[in-house]
Structure formats: structure tokens, C-alpha cells
Amino acid sequence: MNLTKVFDESELSLEVVILMIAGLILLITGILLFPVATGGLSYYENGLYGLLLVMFSLQIISMGKTPFGDLKRSKLVLLAGLVVGGIGTITCFVPDAFSDIPRFMLFLFFGPGGALLLLQMILSKDKLKAWFEYGGIFKHLIAGCTVAYVSSILISILLWNQSLLSVQMTAIFVLIYGAAIAYLSFVLRKIYSSYPQEQKRKDGEVELPIDRAMILFTSVFMIILGVLLIPVNLGLLPFSGSAQLGLLMMIFAIQMIASGSTPIGVFPRSLPVILIGFVFAALGTVSCIIPEVLVYPLTVLVGVLNILGGAISIGKFLGQRASSTDQQKGKIPKILVKLNVSQLILNVLAIAFGLSMLISHLLPGLVIGVVLAANGVVLLYLLHILLVIDRIQKEMETR
Structure with a gap:
């Protein structure tokens, strides 16, 4: 193995990065649900819901990719993404802050959203039909998208009726969904490296590069966290310090993998930087979902x-x-x-x-x-x- 290649700059689009991290979140969640089912671990449901909403928010803000399809990144779309991110952040930090609203939002994103994306793939001339004609890696894209969208719909049913399956069976479905998302991210990485024109920005979009989008999200995150700490310290609100640390780690991870921006400086997006980013994402996921275990x-x-x-x-x-x-x-x-x-x-x-x-x-x-x-x-x-x-x-x- 050529060691110099290990430190070469890696080309990963933000879409691929977010999908990889989303797949990692779901895979870790699926694994953790097994000891949760036996009482071996405590489980903070709002931490998972908030974390997933934050990931949806980042997709909307940075790329205009909503749970219901791609949109131009207008100011209204950016505002919607910030609202989703704000709700996700507060959901993580303050237990039961919005009652069932986060679960209902995720039901809409996974269920109707997944069904709409599946229909768009089938009916759009630029998708299913064209992908079949292209062949090769695009057949893997068809398989990845189909499994991901169908799994998304199944997850929404479990969100709607949480007692439908046992925790162990739910964990299996979450693992399948996570594997599908991870597989899809690797397929898209291959396609984007071969066909970089597929990532071109749409005309009329708000010009907000990846690093600027992350600054926007982080600023809103910090303001929400700072404001919430005031009533928390006055004893007026409960607070999950574990989820706070988890989200901070997740922000670090996305910045590292997407742009090489680390808390101690900017580095080339080499394999070591990316791997450290995924370690941060894994630690952040566990800290959001399993209370107190990684606080110190x-x-x-x-x-x-x-x-x-x-x-x-x-x-x-x-x-x-x-x-x-x-x-x-x-x-x-x-x-x-x-x-x-x-x-x-x-x-x-x-x-x-x-x-x-x-x-x-x-x-x-x-x-x-x-x-x-x-x-x-x-x-x-x-x-x-x-x-x-x-x-x-x-x-x-x-x-």
C-alpha cells in the first residue's frame, strides 16, 4: 500500500457525507437497540429523533434536498431547514419539549416523503428509465434507492405504531435501513467521481458553499444552546447534557469529513481525517441515544x-x-x-x-x-x- 495516497485529498460531496453519517447513525442505533431491549442500556428516544431531524436540516440547508424531493435553495427553503434544525436541536436538549411533534415530523419525512421519492424515481424520465439505459453502476443506484425508500416507508409505520413490532424486530428493520443508506452513499460516491457534472448547482439557488452552510447551522445551534442554558440553570427546564455533547461531536464530524475543518484547524480531507470524523460521528450518536455513558x-x-x-x-x-x-x-x-x-x-x-x-x-x-x-x-x-x-x-x- 502506498502510504502517500493515504494522505491524499479525498473527494466526497456533502450529499455523500451526510448519507454516510446517516447510515452510520442508523446502524449504531440498530445495534444499540438489542441491549436496550434486554434492559442492558437506557435509551433516550428524543436524542435519536432530534439527531435525525438535524441531519434532515443539514441536507435542506446545504443542498436543498428535502424529504419530499429536491428544491432550489431559496431563502424560504433555507428558513425551513433552519426551523427543522432548531426543532431537532431543542428536541435533543430538552426532554419532551415538543411532545409527539418530532415523531410526527419524522413520520412525514420517512413515510409520505419516502413514498413520494419512490414515485419520483419511477415516473421521472431522468431517473429510473435513464438509469436502466446507462447500466453499470446505475443499476446499483436503482437497487440502493429502492431499498432505501421502501425501508423508509416501513420505518414510518413503526414510528406511527411503536408497539407494532418488538424492539428486537424494530432493530433489524433499522439495521436494514442503515445498510441501505450506507450502500447508497457508496454508490453515489462512485457516480459523482465518474460524472462530476451530476453535482452542479441549480440556477437561481442561494449561493451558500458547504463551509458557509455549516457556519450558518452552527451559529443557530450555538444560539439555541446558549439561550436554553439560561432557563436550565434557573431550574425551569430539564436538560440532556449527553445529547448536547453528542450534537457537538456530530457537528465536528460533518465539518471534518465534508471540508477538512477540524476544531484545531483546517487539514486536507485525507483518509485519517475522514476516519477520525467518522469516529466523532459514532461517539456523537451514542452520546445522543444512550444517556450519560460518554459524558465525562x-x-x-x-x-x-x-x-x-x-x-x-x-x-x-x-x-x-x-x-x-x-x-x-x-x-x-x-x-x-x-x-x-x-x-x-x-x-x-x-x-x-x-x-x-x-x-x-x-x-x-x-x-x-x-x-x-x-x-x-x-x-x-x-x-x-x-x-x-x-x-x-x-x-x-x-x-
Whole structure:
């Protein structure tokens, strides 16, 4: 085996990444349901529901892929994705916050959504008929989509009537669905590597690259988390710290696998980075579904990563400032000054959050909530600055 190839950049579209992680979530859930059925493990149902809603949200925000079909990423579609993500986040954090609403949403997404996607595949001239004509890997796409859509419909029936099957039989169906999603992700990866034009952005969509979409979602996530911690610390709401850590790990995982962005810096999307991302996703899934089992190790891990990430970024900034001349410092455009200031604030907030996780009672719970909410607000401001810079660069290229 050529070791240099192990560290080569890997080409994985965000769609493939999300499907791979969704398949992993379902496979882990199916496996965990067996000891849950025997009473060997406790089970936090809302953690799973919230996590699945978050995955649907990321698909909608980043690609315009809804549970009912593909749409242009208009502002309305982005808003709908954020609402789904917000409901999923709160569902994870606050037990029974929305009663049966998350389960009903997932029923709609898996049931009518799966049936509609199956019909679209059968009736669309660009899908089933064309795929048969193409042959080869596209026959695997037909098989993968069919099994995934049918499994989705069956899962929706189990969501509607949870007493229909035993927990063990439900686990088997979840495993089949997870395997189908994972298989489909590998088929799509092969197709996208051979036919990259299949991933082209639709005309009229909101221009929001993958990294920007993740910033948008993370900012909303942080604001919700920060705001919720205020009534939680006042004793007004129950809270699942385990699911909070699980979702944080899942966000880390998606960023790592999709763009190589890790908590301590950006790296090429090599095989080691991708594998670490999947480990993070697996840990996040377990933490969301099985309460308390990973709280201590993930608290330490998230705390250390936040401190290291913030400290490394500040160190790089100070190093660049020290090596630049006075003339270079004076020529920095205002928009870049704003970018640097917002990044510095984020790094300081990350260090403060990391320290609060490692040192108990370092900051009052209410202050931690304010820190996280402020982190989300600054992230939104950073996103605004990045979009302005993108627009300026595009204008310069068209001159």
C-alpha cells in the first residue's frame, strides 16, 4: 500500500457525507437497540429523533434536498431547514419539549416523503428509465434507492405504531435501513467521481458553499444552546447534557469529513481525517441515544479541542502580525479587519467555553449560556463578513 495516497485529498460531496453519517447513525442505533431491549442500556428516544431531524436540516440547508424531493435553495427553503434544525436541536436538549411533534415530523419525512421519492424515481424520465439505459453502476443506484425508500416507508409505520413490532424486530428493520443508506452513499460516491457534472448547482439557488452552510447551522445551534442554558440553570427546564455533547461531536464530524475543518484547524480531507470524523460521528450518536455513558470523556475531549483550537488560531494571528511590516499593517482593508476581530472574539469565546467544561464552576451556568449565545451571534456576523468578501471577489473577477 502506498502510504502517500493515504494522505491524499479525498473527494466526497456533502450529499455523500451526510448519507454516510446517516447510515452510520442508523446502524449504531440498530445495534444499540438489542441491549436496550434486554434492559442492558437506557435509551433516550428524543436524542435519536432530534439527531435525525438535524441531519434532515443539514441536507435542506446545504443542498436543498428535502424529504419530499429536491428544491432550489431559496431563502424560504433555507428558513425551513433552519426551523427543522432548531426543532431537532431543542428536541435533543430538552426532554419532551415538543411532545409527539418530532415523531410526527419524522413520520412525514420517512413515510409520505419516502413514498413520494419512490414515485419520483419511477415516473421521472431522468431517473429510473435513464438509469436502466446507462447500466453499470446505475443499476446499483436503482437497487440502493429502492431499498432505501421502501425501508423508509416501513420505518414510518413503526414510528406511527411503536408497539407494532418488538424492539428486537424494530432493530433489524433499522439495521436494514442503515445498510441501505450506507450502500447508497457508496454508490453515489462512485457516480459523482465518474460524472462530476451530476453535482452542479441549480440556477437561481442561494449561493451558500458547504463551509458557509455549516457556519450558518452552527451559529443557530450555538444560539439555541446558549439561550436554553439560561432557563436550565434557573431550574425551569430539564436538560440532556449527553445529547448536547453528542450534537457537538456530530457537528465536528460533518465539518471534518465534508471540508477538512477540524476544531484545531483546517487539514486536507485525507483518509485519517475522514476516519477520525467518522469516529466523532459514532461517539456523537451514542452520546445522543444512550444517556450519560460518554459524558465525562466527551466533556474532556470537547473542552480540550475548544481550548486548543482557540489558542492555536490566536497564536497564528499573533505570529502573522509580528512578521508583517508596519506598511503592510496599514494597508489592511476594513472588511479584513472586521474578519480578524470577529475571529479573535470567537477564539476567546472558544477558550472560555473549553475551560468551563474542564474546570467545574469556573463560570456560572448563566454566564456559560451567554458565552455560547454570543458565540452564535459572532458566528452569524462572521458569516455576513465572509459573504461580503465572496461578493467583492466575484465582482473583481468579472471586471
